Amino acid sequence: MVPAIEVAHVSHAFGARKALDDVSLSVPQGAFVALLGLNGAGKTTLFSLLTRLYDNVTGRIAIMGSDLRRRPTEALGRLGVVFQARTLDPDLTVLQNFTYHASLHGLSRAEGRHRAERLLARFSLADRLNDKVRSLSGGQARRVEIARSLLHDPRVVILDEPTVGLDIAARQDIVSLVRRLVDEDGLSVLWATHLFDEVRPADPIVLLHKGRVLARGTTPDLCAQAGEPSLAGAFRKITGTPTEEAA
Numbered sequence: 001m002v003p004a005i006e007v008a009h010v011s012h013a014f015g016a017r018k019a020l021d022d023v024s025l026s027v028p029q030g031a032f033v034a035l036l037g038l039n040g041a042g043k044t045t046l047f048s049l050l051t052r053l054y055d056n057v058t059g060r061i062a063i064m065g066s067d068l069r070r071r072p073t074e075a076l077g078r079l080g081v082v083f084q085a086r087t088l089d090p091d092l093t094v095l096q097n098f099t100y101h102a103s104l105h106g107l108s109r110a111e112g113r114h115r116a117e118r119l120l121a122r123f124s125l126a127d128r129l130n131d132k133v134r135s136l137s138g139g140q141a142r143r144v145e146i147a148r149s150l151l152h153d154p155r156v157v158i159l160d161e162p163t164v165g166l167d168i169a170a171r172q173d174i175v176s177l178v179r180r181l182v183d184e185d186g187l188s189v190l191w192a193t194h195l196f197d198e199v200r201p202a203d204p205i206v207l208l209h210k211g212r213v214l215a216r217g218t219t220p221d222l223c224a225q226a227g228e229p230s231l232a233g234a235f236r237k238i239t240g241t242p243t244e245e246a247a
């Protein structure tokens with residue numbers, strides 16, 4: 001089975017600053033992979049390459065086996081994206097935001113509405129279809145954004161620090177919602193975070209630090225590699241960062 005996401009030997013620089021240095025990682029189909037790194041690790045730069053916001057000039061990126069450079073439409077058609085920055089229009093209703101997105105993916109208005117209703121029901125937001133996004137809580141808006149990323153029925157979704165700025169209950173809601181999509185629908189997920197409590201022991205982790213992959217494996221793998229009992233301790237040891245900087 002081809003990996004859902006394959007990144008091989010990708011580097012990216014902003015002028016003289018190297019944001020990514022020979023990064024390779026793989027997201028198996030149906031897996032929840034945690035991309036763990038502090039601010040400045042390069043997570044957003046990697047997401048910008050995965051979505052073709054930036055062109056990757058080195059290495060190779062493939063989504064469900066489709067090369068992003070050679071078959072961009074095919075590759076991006078299989079990918080759902082939730083960026084770190086909010087991208088819903090707050091002055092439009094939830095449905096209008098969905099309809100706009102559906103048309104970008106070549107879906108008819110009727111099909112867009114049908115899919116929006118189905119997804120929002122699943123995300124416990126069916127009654128908010130005609131409400132302006134501005135009237136939603138931060139957690140509800142984030143759930144709408146995640147639902148919208150699934151509108152074109154992608155097999156892979158990448159989420160860049162999707163719980164940032166939310167309270168603990170809303171954070172837990174979002175994490176369990178996405179995990180349900182993995183467990184029940186076989187969705188493949190790359191979840192960028194700096195929060196250790198969002199990672200479960202069996203999740204594959206890619207530890208990105210200052211543009212380089214320093215470790216990969218599950219929490220027990222990383223703990224064994226570092227000789228530390230906790231993920232926080234292992235992270236600190238592997239990156240040489242004081243724990244306080246890593247939540």
Ligand SMILES: Nc1ncnc2c1ncn2[C@@H]1O[C@H](COP(=O)(O)OP(=O)(O)OP(=O)(O)O)[C@@H](O)[C@H]1O
Pocket residue numbers: 014017018019037038039040041042043044045046161
């Ligand atoms: N447009 C840009 N121009 C110049 N440097 C940039 C640009 N975007 C990112 N960088 C630099 O690249 C490095 C990686 O940044 P990036 O935003 O990818 O990290 P991150 O892990 O997503 O962190 P954060 O969560 O803070 O966004 C940092 O040193 C950052 O200053």
